[in-house]
Amino acid sequence: MTATTQTPPAAKASALAMYRTLVGVGLVCGLLIVVVFQGTAPIIRQNRIEARSRAVLQVLPGAVVSRAFAWTGSGFEPAAADAAGVELVFAGFDAAGSLVGVALEAQGMGYQDVVKVLYGYDPRSQTVVGLAVLDSRETPGLGDRAETDPAYVANFKALDVSLNDARDALAHEIEVVKPGTKTAAWQIDTISGATITSSAIANMIAAGAAEDVVRVAAHLDAFTAPPAPEGSSR
Amino acid sequence: MTSATIDQGPNPTDEFVKGLWKQNPVFVQVLGMCPVLAVTNTGLNALAMGLATLFVLLMSSTVVSLIRNLVPKQVRIVTYILVIATFVTVVDYLIQAISVDLHKALGAFISLIVVNCLILGRAEAFASKNTPALAALDALGMGLGFTLGLLCLGSVREVVGMGSLFGVSLFGAHYQQWVVMILPPGGFFTLAAWLLIFNHRKQKQAAAAVAAEEAA
Numbered sequence: 001m002t003a004t005t006q007t008p009p010a011a012k013a014s015a016l017a018m019y020r021t022l023v024g025v026g027l028v029c030g031l032l033i034v035v036v037f038q039g040t041a042p043i044i045r046q047n048r049i050e051a052r053s054r055a056v057l058q059v060l061p062g063a064v065v066s067r068a069f070a071w072t073g074s075g076f077e078p079a080a081a082d083a084a085g086v087e088l089v090f091a092g093f094d095a096a097g098s099l100v101g102v103a104l105e106a107q108g109m110g111y112q113d114v115v116k117v118l119y120g121y122d123p124r125s126q127t128v129v130g131l132a133v134l135d136s137r138e139t140p141g142l143g144d145r146a147e148t149d150p151a152y153v154a155n156f157k158a159l160d161v162s163l164n165d166a167r168d169a170l171a172h173e174i175e176v177v178k179p180g181t182k183t184a185a186w187q188i189d190t191i192s193g194a195t196i197t198s199s200a201i202a203n204m205i206a207a208g209a210a211e212d213v214v215r216v217a218a219h220l221d222a223f224t225a226p227p228a229p230e231g232s233s234r
Numbered sequence: 235m236t237s238a239t240i241d242q243g244p245n246p247t248d249e250f251v252k253g254l255w256k257q258n259p260v261f262v263q264v265l266g267m268c269p270v271l272a273v274t275n276t277g278l279n280a281l282a283m284g285l286a287t288l289f290v291l292l293m294s295s296t297v298v299s300l301i302r303n304l305v306p307k308q309v310r311i312v313t314y315i316l317v318i319a320t321f322v323t324v325v326d327y328l329i330q331a332i333s334v335d336l337h338k339a340l341g342a343f344i345s346l347i348v349v350n351c352l353i354l355g356r357a358e359a360f361a362s363k364n365t366p367a368l369a370a371l372d373a374l375g376m377g378l379g380f381t382l383g384l385l386c387l388g389s390v391r392e393v394v395g396m397g398s399l400f401g402v403s404l405f406g407a408h409y410q411q412w413v414v415m416i417l418p419p420g421g422f423f424t425l426a427a428w429l430l431i432f433n434h435r436k437q438k439q440a441a442a443a444v445a446a447e448e449a450a
Contacts, residue, residue, distance in 0.1 A: 017306050018306050018308060018309045021301075021304060021305050021306060021309055021313060022309055022312065022313065022316075025301070025305075025313050025316050025317065026316060029316055029317065029319075029320035032320055032324065033320055033323050033324065036323075036324045036327050036328070037327060040327040040328065040330065040331040043331040044327065044330045044331050044334075047330065047331065047333070047334045048334060050334075051334040051335070133338075136338070
């Protein structure tokens with residue numbers, strides 16, 4: 001082996017060639033992503049809306065039909081379930097058409113990314129009766145235990161969110177406490193080993209409930225059952 | 235001897251089959267262990283992850299092979315990663331379009347396909363030195379081998395850990411589930427058991443080959 005065969009001149013690429021390659025490949029890759037994003041965006045949106053509709057019935061035990069309402073600034077008005085750009089809440093009704101509860105969205109920063117949840121508010125018992133995670137990228141096996149851990153999920157089966165006498169705030173603010181130290185119905189136990197995600201969800205519900213539950217409770221009359229589908233008897 | 239092998243060129247069938255068995259990415263090369271251990275708690279998760287990886291591997295290997303003569307040596311790795319990351323993003327959107335629940339189950343691991351060393355490994359070791367057709371065959375074989383490996387783990391863990399396979403209950407309600415098998419330690423146990431079987435077979439085959447040689 002001689003030195004000349006070991007270092008072929010072609011091994012030294014010019015800066016221009018490297019620049020050309022990287023910019024070219026980057027451009028093509030970027031274009032491809034944009035095309036796929038544009039193509040799949042409507043389908044993904046539809047899927048998310050369907051998943052949310054299923055979650056509404058899941059967080060409101062006993063509800064068989066749901067209807068979306070938009071916050072107008074002074075009250076709630078019926079809206080399409082896929083309406084964009086407005087704050088939506090979802091009222092759930094039982095087979096007889098009476099209001100079971102209202103599902104509210106909340107979101108906040110988890111460990112990896114934004115976590116979106118939906119929780120059910122039952123105005124008769126003035127409690128949160130269910131929780132579903134809509135969107136989460138938390139660590140599988142650790143952070144996602146906030147969706148599966150039975151003890152944690154039980155926090156949201158009868159969480160006290162009753163209003164104060166003036167009906168302008170919660171009687172007790174929701175408190176986030178360390179695992180196993182829950183003593184009152186308005187406290188949420190976190191999970192050790194998934195502290196960040198479980199506290200994040202608890203905090204976003206505490207913050208969301210302080211505003212949204214009060215607002216919903218003040219406008220309960222607005223949540224009317226959807227008109228019965230044609231052909232069915234009233 | 236060397237000239238003969240060069241003249242012959244690589245055999246397309248061999249390039250395809252080697253990934254399934256002889257050089258199986260999971261059981262022989264032991265590559266990409268992060269998804270192997272993490273998302274194989276059910277058969278369906280394993281299958282979906284395997285197919286997602288197969289798609290990314292196939293597309294990126296083909297593209298890397300197509301542009302192999304245009305990419306200067308100094309920037310090849312960054313170019314490969316760019317190509318791989320693009321297809322991972324594409325897969326991410328496609329899975330969201332297919333099923334939100336599936337996307338939730340696979341979660342962070344979709345994005346982590348980018349750093350699956352199997353894909354970069356095939357791009358660098360094979361696709362960048364061979365024609366697109368061969369690279370695609372190699373990727374297809376490796377991807378199917380990877381899927382097979384994930385399924386081997388996923389089905390065992392789901393059957394033992396949950397008493398079901400692809401969500402279908404096998405043993406009825408009285409089955410006492412081995413919960414540990416669907417938790418992270420179960421991944422290590424199952425992988426160890428499979429590696430034991432594979433290596434035992436390999437040793438037996440090697441011993442038989444030696445014996446046959448001595449007899450001849």
